[in-house]
Amino acid sequence: MRTSGEIQYMHPKIKKINWSSDFAYAVGLITTDGNLSPDGRHFDFTSNDIELIKTFKYCLNIKNKIARKKSTYTNKYSSFGVQFGNVTLYKFLLGIGLMPNKSKRLESLKIPDEFFFDFLRGHLDGDGSIKKYYDPVYKNSKRLYVDFLSASLPHITWIRKRISELLSINGFVRKGRAYTLTFSKRESILLLNRIYYNNNLPQLNRKFAIAKEFIQLANI
Numbered sequence: 762m763r764t765s766g767e768i769q770y771m772h773p774k775i776k777k778i779n780w781s782s783d784f785a786y787a788v789g790l791i792t793t794d795g796n797l798s799p800d801g802r803h804f805d806f807t808s809n810d811i812e813l814i815k816t817f818k819y820c821l822n823i824k825n826k827i828a829r830k831k832s833t834y835t836n837k838y839s840s841f842g843v844q845f846g847n848v849t850l851y852k853f854l855l856g857i858g859l860m861p862n863k864s865k866r867l868e869s870l871k872i873p874d875e876f877f878f879d880f881l882r883g884h885l886d887g888d889g890s891i892k893k894y895y896d897p898v899y900k901n902s903k904r905l906y907v908d909f910l911s912a913s914l915p916h917i918t919w920i921r922k923r924i925s926e927l928l929s930i931n932g933f934v935r936k937g938r939a940y941t942l943t944f945s946k947r948e949s950i951l952l953l954n955r956i957y958y959n960n961n962l963p964q965l966n967r968k969f970a971i972a973k974e975f976i977q978l979a980n981i
Contacts, residue, residue, distance in 0.1 A: 778853045785876035786963045787820040789883020791854065792870065793910075797861045802851055807842040813886060814841045816963045821845075867916035877923060882956045884909060884920070886965040891953070891972055905946040905975055907953065910939045917942050928955060950975050 778784070790813070791797075796805040806817050807830055814827050825845045829838040857871040872880045885891070888910045896902040911917040917940040925931050930948040935941050944952055953972045957964065 778849060780873055780876050782876060782879040783820040783963055785872065785879035786883040786886075787817055788854070788857075788870075788872070789880040789885075790817050790820075790887045791883075792859065792863075792867070792880075793884055793887025793889075797851065797854065797859060797863070799861045802848050803844060803846045804851070805842055805844045807840055808887075809840045810965065811841045813965055814843055816965070818843060820963050821850075864912040867911065867913040869915070869919040872923075874927065877927060878955045878958065879962075881909075881920070881924075882962065882964060885956065886968060891949075891968050893971055893974075903946075905949045907944045907949040909942040912939045914940050924952065928952060946975075 790806065791804070794806060794808055794813075796807070798804065806814065808814050808817075811827065818825070818827075823843070823845050825843050827841050827843050830840045830842045831837065832839045858867070858869060860866060870880075885907070890906075890908045890910075892906045892908070893903050896904050909917065909920055911920075914934075914936075917934060921932060921934060921942050928951055930944065930951055932942050932944040932948060935943065954976055957969060957972050957976060
């Protein structure tokens with residue numbers, strides 16, 4: 762995993778935050794699975810995958826302990842979370858478009874083009890999916906889909922627009938429990954090559970393992 766030149770920025774007294782690839786990835790995770798407290802200072806990041814919590818802590822250089830959390834659906838301690846406070850980071854995230862109780866309120870975010878695909882990798886690891894399976898008709902052919910999810914249509918529309926501007930691919934949006942932006946095989950391979958632009962990135966390994974197979978195919 763790559764270290765960041767801006768690894769000091771999560772000290773509680775830090776006055777300035779600079780973009781980096783690791784920070785952009787963490788912003789993607791906060792956008793999907795993070796929560797900004799209404800108190801103007803504190804954050805909570807929750808995931809069922811402890812690997813993702815550890816990667817999140819690494820990217821922000823925070824030392825707070827990981828705690829077990831009870832699921833509101835199953836009432837079992839099946840997820841993990843980390844809580845921390847940082848006023849500078851809180852104000853920074855408000856300035857780029859995040860807010861408390863954001864799920865259905867999110868719209869566009871101010872993410873620099875240089876770090877957009879790092880942000881998108883965090884978004885994918887937080888609330889997205891990479892799915893592959895064999896075509897039921899052409900037995901030796903694999904299908905591939907990459908999905909991004911959001912409860913906010915303006916937010917998923919913004920993601921689609923930014924990907925289209927930077928990669929000239931469009932995907933399609935459908936509505937279920939949430940809004941899903943989906944890319945099929947050809948577009949997914951183009952997208953995954955930009956999201957995983959080298960092997961030494963913060964990422965959720967089980968998703969990268971699927972992506973890597975198709976990235977290798979694309980580079981033959």
